[in-house]
Amino acid sequence: MENLVESLKEQLKEKGYKLTTQRRIILDVILENQGKHLSPEEIYEKVRGKFPEIGLATVYRTLQLFEELNIIYKLNFNDGCSRYELNTNNGDHQHHHLICLNCGKVIEVQLDLLEALEEEIEKSREFKIVDHNLKFFGYCKDCKK
Amino acid sequence: MENLVESLKEQLKEKGYKLTTQRRIILDVILENQGKHLSPEEIYEKVRGKFPEIGLATVYRTLQLFEELNIIYKLNFNDGCSRYELNTNNGDHQHHHLICLNCGKVIEVQLDLLEALEEEIEKSREFKIVDHNLKFFGYCKDCKK
DNA sequence: TTAATTGCAAATGGTTTGCAATATT
C-alpha cells in the first residue's frame, strides 16, 4: 500500500502538518500489522525496533492525528487499552468483530448486512448515521469445549 | 420494580454475599435513572444524596458486582468513563444506541434485527454468540442542522 | 461470632500535557 504513504503526505501538507520520520514509521508498523488491532503500547514497541529514540507520547499523538485523518479507527474491546485498525476504505468500515469471552481473541467478520436496520433508524428516528460499531461476544471454536 | 430488590437479595445470599445499605441504595439509584446511562461518578453523586458517608470505591465495587450478577451492563461511549444501564431482561439486551457525534446525546433504539446475521456467523465461523453490542454514530435531529 | 464489606488514602496504569530542544518546510 505505497499509495497510503503518498496519501498521508498529501493530507498532512493540506493541513500544514509535517511528514516526520516518526509518523512514517508508525504508519509502516500499522500497515505491516493489518488485522492485528494493536494497542498504543504494542505499536510503540514495534516502532522502537526501527527507531529506538521515539517516545511513547509521540505514538499517542500520532495515533490521534491518524484518527482525525481517518487513516485508522479506534476500537474498544474492554481489555484495558484502546486498539487501532487501518481504515481500508474498501466500503468504509464494513466489518464486525467477534470477541471471545474466554481467551480474548478477536476475529474479524467481513459481512455488513446492517443496511436494512440503518435505513429504518434513519427514517423513524431522524438520525443521520455516519458510522457503526458492532461487536459480538461469545466463545470461539477452541474455547467452546 | 420492587421484585428486583428481592431478586438481588436472593442472588447475593446464594453466593454468600451480604445485602448492605450501600448496595440497596445504589440499585435504587440505577432503577430511578433507567435509560440515563450513568457513569460511576454520577451514580456516586446521586447516592451521596441519600447516603453521604459512601465512598467512591464502594460504588465501583458494587457496579462490578452488579455486572457479574447480570443486573447491569457496562457501556462504552468513548467519552472518558464507563457507563451502566439496567439489564431489563425483557428479551435480553435487545436494543442499540445512537450516539450523536456533535452533542454526545445517546438515544436508545428498541430494535434488534440481528438474528439473521448472528445465525450466519454462528454457522460459518463456529463461534457461539452470547451477546452483542451495536452502536451507530451520526447526528441527531437537533445537530443535523 | 465471623466473614464480608466499607471508607479512606495510596497506588495503578493508560493517556495527556508543558516545555525546551529539534526537525521539516
Place this chain on the structure above:
DNA sequence: AATATTGCAAACCATTTGCAATTAA
C-alpha cells in the same frame, strides 16, 4: 527563518487495592 514536532518528565484521571474498622448474617 518560522513553525510544527519531538522526547522527556510530570500531570492527569478513571479505576483499583490494602487495610483497619464496621456491619450483616
